[in-house]
Amino acid sequence: MAAIEVGKEPASIDVKSLLARQGIFIAFVLFMIGFGIFSDKFLSPENLLTVLRQSAIIGVMAVGVTVVVLSGNLDLSVGSMLSFGTVMVVDLHDKLGATPAIGIMLIAVLVLGAVNGFLIGFLKLNSLIVTLGMLSAIQGLTLIYSGGKNVDVADQETTWFAIFGRGDILGVATPIVIFAVLAVIMHIVMSRTPYGRRIYAVGGNATAAVFSGIRRNRVVFSTYLISAFCTGIAAIILGSRVMGSQNNVGQGYELLVLAGVILGGTSLLGGSGNILKTVLGVLILGFIQNGLLLLGFPYFAQWIVTWVVIILAVWLDVAAKRGRLLSPIA
Amino acid sequence: MSISNPTLQLVGIVKTFPGVRALDDVNFDVQPGEVHALLGENGAGKSTLMKVLAGMYQPDGGKIVIDGSPVVMRTPLEAKQSGVILIHQELSLAEEMTVAENVFLGELPKKRFGLVDWKTLHQRVYVILNKLNCDFEPTTPVDSLSIAKKQMVEIARALTHDAKVVIFDEPTASLTDQEKVVLFDVIRDLQADGVGIVYISHRMEEIFHLSNRISVLRDGTYRGTLMTAETNEDEVTQLMIGRSLSYERLHEHVETGDVALSVENLSCGKLYQDVSFEVRTGEVVGFYGLVGAGRTEIAETLFGLRKPTSGQIHLQGKAVDINSPVEAIQFGLSLVPENRKEQGLVLAMSCRDNMTLPQIDALTTGPFVSGTEELKIYNTYHDQLEIKTPSWRQPVQNLSGGNQQKIVIGKWLGMHPKVLIVDEPTRGIDVGSKSEIHNLLRKLAKSGYAVVVISSEMPEVLHVSDRIVAMYNGRVMREFTSDEVTEDNLIQAISGLSDNNLKVA
Numbered sequence: 001m002a003a004i005e006v007g008k009e010p011a012s013i014d015v016k017s018l019l020a021r022q023g024i025f026i027a028f029v030l031f032m033i034g035f036g037i038f039s040d041k042f043l044s045p046e047n048l049l050t051v052l053r054q055s056a057i058i059g060v061m062a063v064g065v066t067v068v069v070l071s072g073n074l075d076l077s078v079g080s081m082l083s084f085g086t087v088m089v090v091d092l093h094d095k096l097g098a099t100p101a102i103g104i105m106l107i108a109v110l111v112l113g114a115v116n117g118f119l120i121g122f123l124k125l126n127s128l129i130v131t132l133g134m135l136s137a138i139q140g141l142t143l144i145y146s147g148g149k150n151v152d153v154a155d156q157e158t159t160w161f162a163i164f165g166r167g168d169i170l171g172v173a174t175p176i177v178i179f180a181v182l183a184v185i186m187h188i189v190m191s192r193t194p195y196g197r198r199i200y201a202v203g204g205n206a207t208a209a210v211f212s213g214i215r216r217n218r219v220v221f222s223t224y225l226i227s228a229f230c231t232g233i234a235a236i237i238l239g240s241r242v243m244g245s246q247n248n249v250g251q252g253y254e255l256l257v258l259a260g261v262i263l264g265g266t267s268l269l270g271g272s273g274n275i276l277k278t279v280l281g282v283l284i285l286g287f288i289q290n291g292l293l294l295l296g297f298p299y300f301a302q303w304i305v306t307w308v309v310i311i312l313a314v315w316l317d318v319a320a321k322r323g324r325l326l327s328p329i330a
Numbered sequence: 331m332s333i334s335n336p337t338l339q340l341v342g343i344v345k346t347f348p349g350v351r352a353l354d355d356v357n358f359d360v361q362p363g364e365v366h367a368l369l370g371e372n373g374a375g376k377s378t379l380m381k382v383l384a385g386m387y388q389p390d391g392g393k394i395v396i397d398g399s400p401v402v403m404r405t406p407l408e409a410k411q412s413g414v415i416l417i418h419q420e421l422s423l424a425e426e427m428t429v430a431e432n433v434f435l436g437e438l439p440k441k442r443f444g445l446v447d448w449k450t451l452h453q454r455v456y457v458i459l460n461k462l463n464c465d466f467e468p469t470t471p472v473d474s475l476s477i478a479k480k481q482m483v484e485i486a487r488a489l490t491h492d493a494k495v496v497i498f499d500e501p502t503a504s505l506t507d508q509e510k511v512v513l514f515d516v517i518r519d520l521q522a523d524g525v526g527i528v529y530i531s532h533r534m535e536e537i538f539h540l541s542n543r544i545s546v547l548r549d550g551t552y553r554g555t556l557m558t559a560e561t562n563e564d565e566v567t568q569l570m571i572g573r574s575l576s577y578e579r580l581h582e583h584v585e586t587g588d589v590a591l592s593v594e595n596l597s598c599g600k601l602y603q604d605v606s607f608e609v610r611t612g613e614v615v616g617f618y619g620l621v622g623a624g625r626t627e628i629a630e631t632l633f634g635l636r637k638p639t640s641g642q643i644h645l646q647g648k649a650v651d652i653n654s655p656v657e658a659i660q661f662g663l664s665l666v667p668e669n670r671k672e673q674g675l676v677l678a679m680s681c682r683d684n685m686t687l688p689q690i691d692a693l694t695t696g697p698f699v700s701g702t703e704e705l706k707i708y709n710t711y712h713d714q715l716e717i718k719t720p721s722w723r724q725p726v727q728n729l730s731g732g733n734q735q736k737i738v739i740g741k742w743l744g745m746h747p748k749v750l751i752v753d754e755p756t757r758g759i760d761v762g763s764k765s766e767i768h769n770l771l772r773k774l775a776k777s778g779y780a781v782v783v784i785s786s787e788m789p790e791v792l793h794v795s796d797r798i799v800a801m802y803n804g805r806v807m808r809e810f811t812s813d814e815v816t817e818d819n820l821i822q823a824i825s826g827l828s829d830n831n832l833k834v835a
Contacts, residue, residue, distance in 0.1 A: 192698040194690040201687055204676035211633075211673045212687045212741070213659040271678055 035291035042294050049173070055286035056175035057082075057234045058253065059279060062260040063179075063186050064230025066278040068223045069261055070190070072203040072270025073120055073127035075224065077112070077134035078231045078257055082250030084142040085109050085235025090245045091151045098161040106232045112138060113228025114221070121220035135254060142247050152244035165241025175237045179279075182233065186226075187275040199223065203270025252303070259310045260285050268314070285309070337362045337397060337526040338383075338414065338495045344391030345378055352378040355392070356552045358545055360495050360526035365517065367529045367537040367558070369570055370547035376530050379547065380497055383528075384416035385409030396494065407436065413494030417484045417501060423472050430455040430468035433486045458486045462516055478509035485516060496520060497528040502536060514540060534563050546570050586796075587611035588646065590780035591632070591663075591749045596641030601627040602804035605641070609749060609780040614771060616795030617784040619824045624804040625784045626668050629751050633665040634658040646748065659688060664742035666735070668753040668784075674738040675726050682708040682722035685741045711740030715770065732756075732763025739770070750774060751782040756790060768794050788817065800824050 035042045061078050068075040085105050092101035112134070119130045153159060169177045190196035201209040202219045210216050239245055264281025266273025288309065289302045297305075336359035345353040353375050360366050370376050381387045383394070385403035393400045396412050403409040409416075423432050431438070433455050439447040455468035464482050466475060472483060481501060488496050498517070502510050517527055517540065531537055537544060538558060546553040546569040553569050592608045602624030609615045617625045630636045632643065634652040643650055645661050652658045658665070667673035675684055686693055686704045693703040708722050715736040719729055726734055735755065742750060755771065756764040771794050775781045785791045791798055798810040800823035807823040 188698075194694060194699055197683065197687070197690050197699060200679065200683075201676050204678050205672070207673050208676050209687075210635075210655060211665065211667050213655045214687070215654070215656060271676065 031288060031291065035287075035295065039291070039294040042291055047290065047294075049176075051283070051286045051290045052176050053173045054290070055282050056173075056179040057237055058256050058260060058285070059179045059282040060175075060182055060234040060237065061227075061231050061253065061257045062278050062282050063183050063275055064227035065257050066261050066264075066266055066273065066275055067186065067190065067199065067226045068127075069266050069268060070203045070270060070273060071199045071220055071223045072206060073220060073223070074258070074268075075116065075131050075227045076128070076254045076258070077116060077131040077138055078227060079250045079252060079254035080135050080138040080142065081109055081112055081228060081231045082235050082238065082253050083245070083248055084112070084138050084145070084250075085232050086239045086242075086245040086249055087142050087146050087151055087247060089235055090153055090239045090243070091146065093153050093159070093161055093239075094155075098159060101161075102236055105235065106229065109228045109232040109235070110225055113224045113226075113231075116228070117221035117224030120224065121217045124217075139248070139251075146247055148247065150244060150246050153239075156243040161240050162243070163240070164236050165238065165243075175241070178233065178237060182230065183275055183279050190275055195222075200271055203272075205271070255310075256285065256306065259306055259313075262310055262313045265313075335398060336360060336395075339395040340379070340383070340392065341395065342392035343379065343382060343389045343394075345382060345387060345389050352550050353382070353389070354550045356547065356550070358552070360528055361542075362494075362524045362526050363521050364542040365521060365527040365529050365540050367531065367541035367544045368547065369530075369532075369537065369544060369566060371570060374547040374570075375550040376547055377499070378550075380416060380499055380528070380530065383409070383414055383495075383497060385414075410491055413492055414497070415488035415491065415493050415495070416497045416499065417481070417488065418499060423480055423483060425473040427472060428468065429459070429466060429470050429472060429475075429483055429486075432472055432483055433458065433468075434490060435487070437490070454490070455486065458489050461489070461519075462486060463512070476509075478505050478512070481505070481513070482516070493520075493525050495526045495528060497530070499530045500532070501529075502531065502533065510536075534566070537566075538563070586613045587778070589644075590646060591782075592644040593628075593632075594642045594644070596628070596631065596638050596643065598624075598627060598631055598636055598638050600804070601636075602801075605801075605806050607799050607806065607809065609782055611748070611778050611780045612775055613796040614775045614781040614783055614794050616791040616798045617782065617801060618786075618788065618791040618798055618820060619801035621786060622803075623801040623824065625801055626753055629665055629668075629753050629782070629784060632658065632663060632749075632751060659745060659747075662746075662748035664745055664747035664750050666738050666742060666750070666752040666755065668757070670731070670734055670738060670757075675734060677727035678725050680723050681712075681717070681719055681726055681729070681737055684726050684737050685711060685744065688741060688745055707744050708740075711736075711743055714743075715740050716766070730763070731759040732766065735759060735763075735767060736770075739767075743774075747779070749780045749782065751784070753784045754786065755783060756785075756787070764790075788820065792817070792820075 032043070041047050061082065065075050065078060085108070088108060089101050089105040092104055095101075096104070116131055116134055119125045120127045153161070156162065164174055164178070167174045190199065198209070198214050198219050201212065201214055202216050206216050209219075238249065242249075260282035261273075261278050262268065262281065263284050264273065264277035264279070266277055266281075285306065288305060292302055292305060293299070339359040341357055343353050343356045343358075344351070356375065356379060358366075358368070358379065368376055368379070378387065382389050385406045385408050388404070394403065395401070396414070401412050403412060403414070406416075424435060427435075430451050434451060439450045439454070441447045452468045459466070459468065459482075462482055462485060464479070464486070466479060472480060475483070485496075501513060505513060517529075521527060529537065529541055541558045543555055544558055544561065544566055545555040546566065548570060556566065556569070587610055589608050590611045594606050596605045597603045605624075605628060607615065617628070619625050627636060631638050632652065634654040634657050637653075643652060645663065650661055652661060652663070655665075671677060676687070679687075682704055685708050689707070690699060693700055693707065695703075705722065711717070712719075712722070717733050717736045717740070719733060726737055729737070739752070752771065755767050759767065768790070771781055771783060775796075783791065783794055792815065796812055798812070798815050798820065800807045800810065800820060802824050808819075810820065810823075
C-alpha cells in the first residue's frame with residue numbers, strides 16, 4: 001500500500017486504450033489480408049494508387065472537418081457544400097474561364113462556412129443542428145443556382161482546369177498530391193502554431209480556454225472557414241475529374257468524411273486527435289470500400305459496411321476512455 | 331447501545347483515482363437501529379465512500395460485508411437490492427413524472443404484456459407515503475413539489491425495498507427548520523424499525539442531536555469513531571482537521587505599495603450591489619462570505635466575464651472598462667478560477683501546454699511555437715512552485731489537486747500580472763498542499779503582487795489575509811484588518827447580523 005501505487009491507474013488505462021486503438025488497425029490488417037486472398041487485384045500497385053486517388057476528395061474534406069471536430073464541433077454541411085461548389089465551378093468555367101470560376105466558387109463556399117461559423121461560434125448554437133440545417137439549405141441553394149439541371153464543361157480536352165482531377169504532377173495523380181500537401185500543411189499548423197494550440201484548447205475545454213484569454217468565438221468561427229475552404233478544394237478536384245456535375249453529387253459525403261475522422265481516432269468530443277490520424281482513417285475507409293467492390297458486393301453495400309465501421313470505431317473509442325467494453329453506467 | 335452484529339461493515343476500503351488516493355484503508359460500520367454520523371472536511375473522502383457503498387464506484391481494495399457475508403455491488407441497483415440506499419445530496423428524481431413513478435422507478439409493478447400495473451403501484455406508494463406522513467398523492471407530479479417534499483419522495487423510494495441501511499448525504503442543506511423536524515421524525519421512525527442510518531453533515535448541532543456514533547475521515551483516511559454521548563464538538567473538530575481551532579496567522583506586518591486595484595460602487599444586477607474596496611501591491615485581501623454572497627461574481631466581473639450594471643474599476647489609478655478576459659489579461663489582471671477542472675485547465679493537455687496557454691502567441695520563432703521557450707517558462711514555475719510531476723508531458727488530469735492548482739497559478743505568474751485573484755485556492759486539496767499554497771500566496775504578495783483571495787473556508791481567510799472583506803447577500807458588510815478580525819465578528823458579518831439588518835428585523 002505504498003504511495004507509489006497512486007500513479008498506477010492512468011498507466012493501465014493507457015495500455016487498454018492503446019489496445020482498443022490498435023484493435024481497429026488489427027482489424028484493418030486482417031481485412032487487407034482477407035481481401036488480398038480473395039481478390040488478386042486488391043494489393044496490386046495500380047489498385048492501391050486508385051484507392052489513394054479516389055480517397056483524395058474525401059481526404060481533403062476530412063482534413064478540414066478534423067479541424068472543426070478538434071475544436072469540439074461538427075460539420076455535416078460539407079456534403080451539400082461539395083455539390084454546390086462543384087456545380088458552381090463547372091458552371092462558371094464555361095461562362096468566365098477557369099481562374100475566375102475557381103476564385104468565385106471558393107469565395108462562395110467561404111461565405112457559407114462563415115454562416116456556419118457565425119451561428120456556431122458567435123451565437124453559440126449547437127453545431128449538429130446548425131450544420132444539419134445547412135446541409136439541406138445548401139442543397140436547396142444548389143438546385144436554385146442550377147435550376148435543377150446538370151452542368152458540363154463543353155471543351156473538356158483543352159482546358160487547363162483538367163489538371164486538378166485528371167492530371168498528374170511528377171507522375172503522381174494531382175488529387176493525391178493536393179491531398180498530401182494540404183494534409184501536411186494543416187498538420188503543421190495544428191501541431192506547431194499558436195493557432196493550432198488554441199484549437200486544441202477550445203476543443204479540450206472551451207471554458208478553460210476562455211478563462212485563459214482565448215477568444216473562443218473567433219477560433220470556432222475560423223475552423224468553419226477552414227472546413228469550407230477544404231471542401232471548395234475538393235469541389236475543384238471533383239469538378240475537374242468529372243468535367244460536369246449533378247446537383248446532388250456530394251450527397252452522403254458528410255458521413256464518409258466524418259467516418260474517416262472518427263476511424264482515425266479523433267475524438268468527437270474535441271481536443272484529442274490529429275490530421276495524420278484522419279489521413280489514415282480515410283485510407284482505411286477507402287480500402288474497405290474498394291475491397292468490397294472487388295469482391296463483388298453491390299455498391300450500396302458499402303453504405304451499410306461504412307455504418308458498421310463507424311459504430312465499431314465509436315464504440316471502441318468510448319470503451320477505451322472508460323477502460324472496459326461494457327459498462328452499466330456511462 | 332450494545333455492539334451487536336453490524337448490518338453493514340466496510341473493511342480496509344481503498345479507492346484511487348489518477349493521481350489521488352481518495353480512500354486509504356477506511357473502516358466503517360453501521361449497527362441496526364443506530365444513526366452513525368460521518369464527518370470530514372471537503373475532499374476528505376465522504377462522498378467517495380458513499381459512492382462505493384451505493385455501488386457507483388468499485389473499491390480497489392477492502393471488502394463490504396452485509397449481515398455477515400461479503401458482497402460485491404457492481405451497480406446502484408445491486409446495492410439497492412442488498413438493502414443499501416443512498417439519499418443523494420442533489421436529488422435525482424425524474425421531474426416530469428409522478429411521485430409514484432419516481433418511487434418505483436426502474437421497478438414498476440407490471441401486468442401481462444409488460445404493461446404498468448397502475449393500481450398496485452398507487453396502492454403501494456400510498457401506503458409508503460402514509461407511513462412518512464406525506465400530504466401529497468402518488469399521482470402528484472414531482473416538479474410541483476418543494477425540495478423538502480422531493481426529499482420525502484427519495485426516502486419513499488428507499489422504503490420500497492427492505493432497506494437495511496439508508497445513507498443521508500447533507501439532507502438538511504436546503505430545508506427550513508420546520509421541514510427539518512419532519513425529516514428527523516422520519517429518521518427516528520426508520521431507526522425504530524431497525525434500519526441503520528448513515529448521516530453525513532457539516533452541521534454539528536444536528537449531528538449531536540441525532541447520532542449515536544460519529545466517525546471522522548481526513549484526507550481519505552479513517553481517523554476514528556467516537557460515541558456521541560461521550561464527546562464534544564472540540565474533540566470532533568480536532569479529529570477532523572488534525573488540530574484545534576486556533577489558527578496561526580501567516581501574515582507578518584507588510585509593506586504595502588500603491589493601490590493596484592480599486593473598485594467603486596460596483597453593482598451587477600441582483601448578483602451584488604454597491605461594492606467598493608481597494609487592493610494594494612504587497613497585500614492579500616480575503617473575501618469571505620457564504621456561497622451565493624456574490625464574491626465569485628465580482629471576480630468574474632473584474633476578469634471581463636460579466637458586465638457590471640454600474641460602478642467603476644480602477645487599475646493602478648486608471649479607470650478601465652474590462653469587456654473580456656483578453657482585455658483583463660492585457661490590463662494585468664489574472665484569475666485563478668473557482669473550479670480548477672472546469673475553468674482552469676484543459677485536462678487532456680500536458681502540464682507545459684496548460685501553463686503556457688495564455689502567452690502562447692509570444693513564445694514563437696517565426697510562425698511556430700518554440701518548444702524551448704515554452705520549456706523555459708515551464709521550468710521556471712515548475713521550480714518556483716515546486717510542482718511534483720514526472721514530466722512536463724504528463725496530462726494535467728494525472729496530477730493531484732494541489733499540483734493542478736499550482737499549474738493554474740504558474741500559468742498566470744508567467745503573465746506577470748499586477749493583480750492576482752484566486753478563487754477558492756485550496757478547494758479539494760489535501761492539507762499538506764493547502765499550507766504550501768497558503769505560503770505561496772503570502773510569498774507572491776511579498777514579492778509585489780496585489781493578491782485577492784476568495785474563500786469559503788474561514789481558517790483559510792484568517793490564515794492568509796491582511797485584510798478581510800465580509801460579504802452577505804451581494805453586499806460588503808464590513809471590512810476587517812487582521813488585527814480587528816475574530817471568528818465571531820466575521821461570522822456575524824457574513825450572516826447579515828450587522829446593525830442594518832437588526833433594524834430591519
